[in-house]
Amino acid sequence: MRARVSKPSTSPAATPARLGLVIGALGVVFGDIGTSPLYTFRECLAALPADQRASGILGVLSLVFWALFLVVTVKYVWFITRSDNHGEGGIFALLALSGEKPGAGKVTAWILLLLIGAALLYGDGVITPAVSVLGAMEGLVTVNSGLHHAVVPLSVVVLFLLFLLQRVGTASIGKVFGPLMLVWFSTLAALGLWQIAGNLVVLHALNPIHAIRLLASGNVHIATMLGAVVLAFTGAEALYADLGHFGRKAIATGWYTVAMPALVLSYFGQGAWALAHPGDETNPFFALAPDGWPRLALTGLSVAAAVIASQALISGTFSLTRQAIQLGFLPRLTVRHTSAALEGQIYLPLVNVTLAVATIWVTVAFGSSTSLASAYGIAVTGTMVVTTIAYFAVLRRARWSLWRALPLCALFLVIDASLFAANLGKIKDGGWLPLLIGAGVLVIMHTWRTGKGEVVRRVYSNEITEDELRSMARSRNVSRVRGGAVFMAGNPRGTPLVLVHHLKASRSLHEHIAILSVLTETVPYVAEADRLTVSEIGEGCWRVVGRYGYMESPDASALLEAAREHGLPLRPDTATYYFNHEMVVTGGSSPMPVWQKQLYGLLSRNARPARDYFRIPPSQIVELGLPIQL
Amino acid sequence: MSKPVGLQSPSAKFALTLGALGVVFGDIGTSPLYTLRECLKHLPAGEAEAGVLGVLSLVFWALLFVVSGKYLSFITRADNRGEGGIFALLALQQRTNSPSRKMTVGVFVILAGAALLYGEGMITPAISVLAAAEGFRTVAPGITDLIPLLACGILAGLFWIQHKGTQTIGRLFGPVILVWFTTIGLLGAWRVAENYDVLRALNPLHGWHLLVAQPLRGGAFLLGAVVLAITGVEALYADMGHFGRRAIARAWYWVVLPGLVLNYFGQGAHVLAHPADLENPFFALAPAGPARFGLVLLSIAATIIASQALISGTYSLTRQAIQLGFFPRLKVLHTNATVEGQIYLPLVNRLLAVGSITIVLGFGSSEKLAGAYGLAVTGAMAMTTIAFYFVARRRWRWSALGTGVLCAAFLAVDLALFAANIAKIPHGGWLPLATGLGLLVLMQVWKRGRELIAERVYGRGLDAIEVSSLFEGDAIHRVPGTAVFMASTPRGTPLALLHHLKSNRCVQKTVVLLTIVAEPEPHVPDAERLTFTELGQGVWRAVGRYGYMESPDVAALVTRLRNAGVQIEPMTTTYYFNREMVLTGGDTPLWEWQKSLYAFLSRNARPAKDYFRIPPNQIIEIGLPVQL
Secondary structure (H helix, E strand, C coil), X not given: CCCCCCCCCCCCCCHHHHHHHHHHHHHHCCHHHHCHHHCHHHHHHHHCCHHHHHHHHHHHHHHHHHHHHHHHHHHHHHHHHHCCECCECCHHHHHHHXXXXXXXXXXXXXXXXXXXXXXXXXXXXXXXXXXXXXXXXCHHHHHCHHHHHHHHHHXXXXXXXXXXXXXXXXXXXXXXXXXXXXXXXXXXHHHHHHHHHHXXXXXXXXXXXXXXXXXXXXXXXXHHHXXXXXXXXXXXXXXXXXXXXXXXXXXXXXXXXXXXXXXXXXXXXXXXXXXXXXXXXXXXXXHCCCCCHHHHHHXXXXXXXXXXXXXXXXXXXXXXXXXXXXXXXXXXXCCEECCCCCCXXXXXXXXXXXXXXXXXXXXXHHCCHHHHHCCCCHHHHHHHHHHHXXXXXXXXXXXXXXXXXXXXXXXXXXXHHHHHHHHHCCHHHCCHHHHHHHHHHXXXXXXXXXXXXXXXXXXXXXXXXXXXXXXXXXXXCCEXXXXXXEEECCCCCCCXXXXXXXXXXXXXXXXXXXXXXXXXXXXXXXXXXXXXXXXXXXXXXXEEEEEXXXXXXXXXXXXXXXXXXXXXXXXXXXXXXXXXXXXXXXXXXXXXXXXXXXXXXXXXXXXXXXXXXXXXXXXXXXXXXXXXXX | CCCXXXXXXXXXXXXXXXXXXXXXXXXXXXXXXXXXXXXXXXXXXXXXXXXXXXHHXXXXXXXXXXXXXXXXXXXXXXXXXXXXXXXXXXXXXXXXXXXXXXXXXXXXXXXXXXXXXXXXXXHHHHHHHHHHHCHHHHHCHHHHXXXXXXHHHHHHHHHHHHHHCCHHHHHHHHHHHHHHHHHHHXXXXXXXXXXXXXXXXXXXXXXXXXXXXXXXXXXXXXXXXXXXXXXXXXXXXXXXXXXXXXXXHHHHHHHHHHHHHHHHHHHHXXXXXXXXXXXXXXXXXXXXXXXXXXXXXXXXXXXHHHHHHHHHHHHHHHHHHHHCCCCCCCCCEECCCCCCCCEECHHHHHHHHHHHHHHHHHHCCHHHHHCCCCHHHHHHHHHHHHHXXXXXXXXXXXXXXXXXXXXXXXXXXXXXXXXXXXXXXXXXXXXXXXXXXXXXXXXXXXXXXXXXXXXXXXXXXXXXXXXXXXXXXXXXXXXXXXXXXXXXXXXXXXXXXHHHHHHHCEEEEEEEEXXXXXXXXXXXXXXXXXXXXXXXXXXXXXXXXXXXXXCCCHHHHHHHHHHCCCCCCHHHEEEEEEEEEEECCCCCCCCHHHHHHHHHHHHHCCCHHHHCCCCHHHXXXXXXXXXX
């Protein structure tokens, strides 16, 4: 649930409000990272050779602890979350912060790098819900080993219901997410403490020397081990992506006071249990609870936590997609608002269906959290590398000196790159899947961006000026007919081609003409005062420009109503609305491969048409096809 | 591949028979590669001899009953102007039916059958090529791991070459398949000669005993394997238009049936003589060494030809579906100017290629694929029987009793085979079934959507509006120039014109309403190409006629109109097309997902204007909002 509970403010908030924010953040930001203990420690143990198990446990715990500290606490909580774009975080915020102007229509190497980071997030997005729900459901096996046939079907049912629920929205049940995650983290902490109390020796793992010794001993396969450790913080990117909803303070508070202590206690508790029970193959996470009803209850709680984590990821994917659409990296899709009161509650049917099919397929095809864990992590560590590089550029732009920015980012990059390299070994075990998904999304984003740029360059650069429009409208060859017409223009200068096309073909023009442009700015929200500009061109022609932030949804009919107060003489309810419909034909001279032109044509045909932003009766719409040869 | 004509010279007969061998019998002719091996897998260990005889008996009688009995004696008699295939049954049903285009049981049965054929179409090339490539395992065991990759390479090459057309190498197909049937027949005859005993299997009792002796489950698995011998049978009917029923029957009785039976019996004789050697009885027929290597290469050639036949068959099935309105328009390219059937559908080719290569990689061996194969084709066979019943009763007026008994017998066999194949669903049989279901939904939604739109939009009595009456009075401004409005029917007023008048309140001085009619003949004589009448107020109605082999040329038609005295300036003429802009959320009795699917298909169907050769800058496409 990604509710905009309130905008992060600099004024000191009242304590209850701040507490509410922190609990809210628990339910959204820390779901993914909070459900990692379900499978992380088990996978780390599996990466140890059988004869090294006892001696290796301290090393594993030390690795997990210091990885959490360096990556989550230092990199994300201390540093990255300090860079926000008007309060918003996430990879597209870094793009804006690094000084890139969207809408230029070219894919530079820099944009491509950030697009890779964003595309990889989709790759892991398919796996996260599957691995968390499967990992939680596998608790059933520790209760009764006969139930192992039920794990996959039950997980599929849970995921199916979760995706089905999206169209209704989760605003109503979302309120319990935060408190439930608080219960989850408290349970983790309590169970961990109980085991640690019986075996205080695990606390030695706080010493990083154990981690170094483990890696240097030559007894473990380093890549496999790091590949398992990565599972502990696959959810770290969410800390930054969700910045806008809760603000840095709430996220940092949630991490320091609740999530981090609980996670460390749980991992150390699992370590203590494993030390005490060498050779026991039970899942160490569920082994923390006594057999019988407590373990069943823990399984139930785990499933609830996994559902909350998956929900956070699904909403995160919706929001990432909407940002990409607004910034012109993806074609327009249908976006529905599921809650009138909460702005962030959006639902993208196509993304939901695709995610549902892919996630459920992954659940069935992989069948266990262990086999999924071997496909998981490669994409997110790739994104982390990209984040670090982009962060360096942001720091430099914020006038950090090279000697401060470079060592910091180099440290992060060494960690990120070594984790990424360690994960490359997973490609053959299923890691190809998130990479393939990421590559697919990247190809679509790249194609859409370059194709759009080519279309603008070829077609819209030929637009005529306002002077030419005035003289054409005055011309004796053009008859003026009664009524009003609205023409949509992507470019807020010049005359849209759809108008020229119409004029040339029918040799007539309506009495009142409005040329309407809707622009998306790189800021999340646009102030009401800057929303609308209305100007008169002459000869009955007017120009209306509306501005929106990338977190907002344009409403063009409201714009036209508002423009009437600025003197526009046209009645929106009786006017004819002219839209152009780009008909992309391949075979032109633009420097794109033919397959990419065809893909652009496909995307362009299926993008949600601009007319959908208006609530106008279909009979008032005229759509003119505009042939464009790419 | 010329059309069959009444009296034929012996050499023409021979050529036609040879051509039929290359196209019609590829699929059924490559079944021996894996059929017997799969059948033997399902035999109980103890009774090898009785089991082998029983299996051979089942295969023999299945071939005789289904191919000779059902298809050659009956189904192929139902031809639509010489054309066969499941859609021909539809046309035969409907011509006597009332011309309503509603979804009836008969239509649904045929759509289901066609959809299942697509499901099977992805597997056939995969299983045949893979099985042939597996022959390398018996020659060079070292390369076993590379076999799926080799099969993928062959398939990728085959699908890639489609855009060039295959008529040049196509001439080799018939002779190669003749060599194939001769080879497998001789290899089989050699083994049969060593062991006459195997001929006892011609007695159907052996098959019957095996089925009855087996517990129900084992019997089902066995029948599921026997089906593999006849999976290619629908091709006999689908390709009838190219060769005619007689050439197909000749090829079957003189070449295919003897070759197949000798080969199956030879494999049986070999297994009886070497009960332990069940690994790959087909390739074991050839002596190890260069001879076997040659057989592997010949098998690969034969399976490529079989796959080619299936790919061409899928194109032609799709084109028929498009023409009958069950499928959105797709790009259809003619790869050969002289031969009508040589078409290429890029999208279908791409989907088939991705599908069958994924299947090869996903399943990995012909043995696993055999576990998924057969369900869809037996379903399609059952649908054919049901549709045949309707045709026989309604069109031929056969007696209820005779038709009923005949079709019940066919259906009993079809359903027994289908039921036996249901056990394959968890082993991969769900894949062709799901593909078929998806296509059935697609075709059904497209058909229903078109009907509803025709009712709602075009059925509102527009036909009755007199065009010239719209221009009386001075509500409509007349501007200089010519407008050509494309109309789907030569009656009433095109919607694009109405929409244009309503929103623009003006129209050009000369207005031409042009309808292009596709005639069911290849070429239209030049004299009949264009007819036109004046409707008054500067409005003309024109009809252009084209055969299905010709591409409409609208610009040429307009020039002819001007030469005939209509006041037109071709350079400043604007051509108006309407494009349906499908909006969901209306009150039609479709589910929301069906509406979205229809809208998606409609957006992506190939626009009509692509066919008409008009300069793109003179086209105005008017989006016509249609709410479903």
